[in-house]
Amino acid sequence: MSVLTGIILVFLVVMGTAVVLTRDPLPQALVLSVFGMLLSLLFLALQAPDVALSETVIGAVTVPLMIVLALAKVRDESGTP
Amino acid sequence: MTRTTRQVLFWSGAALLTALAIRALIQLPPFGHYRGPYGDIINHVALPERHTPESVAAVNFDYRGFDTLGEEYIFLAAVTGTLLLIRTQRSEHEGKAVDKARDRHIPPTSDALRALGAILFGYSLLTGAYIVCHGHLTPGGGFQGGVILASAFFYIYLSSEYEPFHHLVPIPALEVIEVVGAGGFVVVGILGLLVRAAYLQNVLPLGRPDSLLSAGTLPVLNVLVGTEVCAGWLLVLSEYLRQTLLVRGPHEHR
Numbered sequence: 001m002s003v004l005t006g007i008i009l010v011f012l013v014v015m016g017t018a019v020v021l022t023r024d025p026l027p028q029a030l031v032l033s034v035f036g037m038l039l040s041l042l043f044l045a046l047q048a049p050d051v052a053l054s055e056t057v058i059g060a061v062t063v064p065l066m067i068v069l070a071l072a073k074v075r076d077e078s079g080t081p
Numbered sequence: 082m083t084r085t086t087r088q089v090l091f092w093s094g095a096a097l098l099t100a101l102a103i104r105a106l107i108q109l110p111p112f113g114h115y116r117g118p119y120g121d122i123i124n125h126v127a128l129p130e131r132h133t134p135e136s137v138a139a140v141n142f143d144y145r146g147f148d149t150l151g152e153e154y155i156f157l158a159a160v161t162g163t164l165l166l167i168r169t170q171r172s173e174h175e176g177k178a179v180d181k182a183r184d185r186h187i188p189p190t191s192d193a194l195r196a197l198g199a200i201l202f203g204y205s206l207l208t209g210a211y212i213v214c215h216g217h218l219t220p221g222g223g224f225q226g227g228v229i230l231a232s233a234f235f236y237i238y239l240s241s242e243y244e245p246f247h248h249l250v251p252i253p254a255l256e257v258i259e260v261v262g263a264g265g266f267v268v269v270g271i272l273g274l275l276v277r278a279a280y281l282q283n284v285l286p287l288g289r290p291d292s293l294l295s296a297g298t299l300p301v302l303n304v305l306v307g308t309e310v311c312a313g314w315l316l317v318l319s320e321y322l323r324q325t326l327l328v329r330g331p332h333e334h335r
Contacts, residue, residue: 001112001113046113049220049221050137050220050221050222053212053220053225054224054225057225057228057229057232058228061228061232062228062232062314062318065235066317066318066321069318069322069324069325070321072325073321073324073325
């Protein structure tokens, strides 16, 4: 295991914990996006650029975007701003 | 069930799971070591057999192309299901695309933001198309490029209003494009069955390695998957956007 992989793994553990500890869904979506970005960095460091690209477009962009859009809809229905 | 029984059940289950997990983890190969001949064989035969340096693409669209066909239709089913779930209900109606938070003041969009949105839109379209077309030469391919292509359209929404985005993304046309992408994959597979011997067998000339038109059906399948994924994502995300911005519940009249 290279030093780079080790560093990214440590960051991943920190970010994963941060995702769980963030209780409000809106900030959580953004923390999740950072987590996805870090995960794709890990895949890149492990020489899997294909998987890294997929993880970037899904984990870092699309999933948080869908969560934010769904949250906007739900908050709108419940009447809270 | 009493509290004690529950605790006994939980702790015995947890202990068993921990023991099995530790046993499995001990038997894992060391970090970064690859056992198993499949990857090494593919790495050696992909270039001479399929004229592609991207062995991942060769596995996804050729050696294991049938699995990718399954994934294609999982995606199609997921998109269809999502669209069915979030369709406009009978008790709902469509309103105007106006901001519903009354206490929020929105400054007018600046020209700089519009220009940036237009630049990023073109840039993302180009990047997405590049990644789709070079799927058999560099990392990436139809799926990744398709998602980038779809997300490019969101720069239009982000830098202007809902209306221009809505005009750029016609839902009925997208539905046709998505089905053409998904069905095209099946047709290419059947061509292999008719012209050669097996489903999804290559029917096109392999070409010179490392050139854009090489690796037989790989780039064709990549473009088809890119088309389907781009249209599918655009459908799902624009439907999410429509739900959020336009669709009102039965008691909302604005």
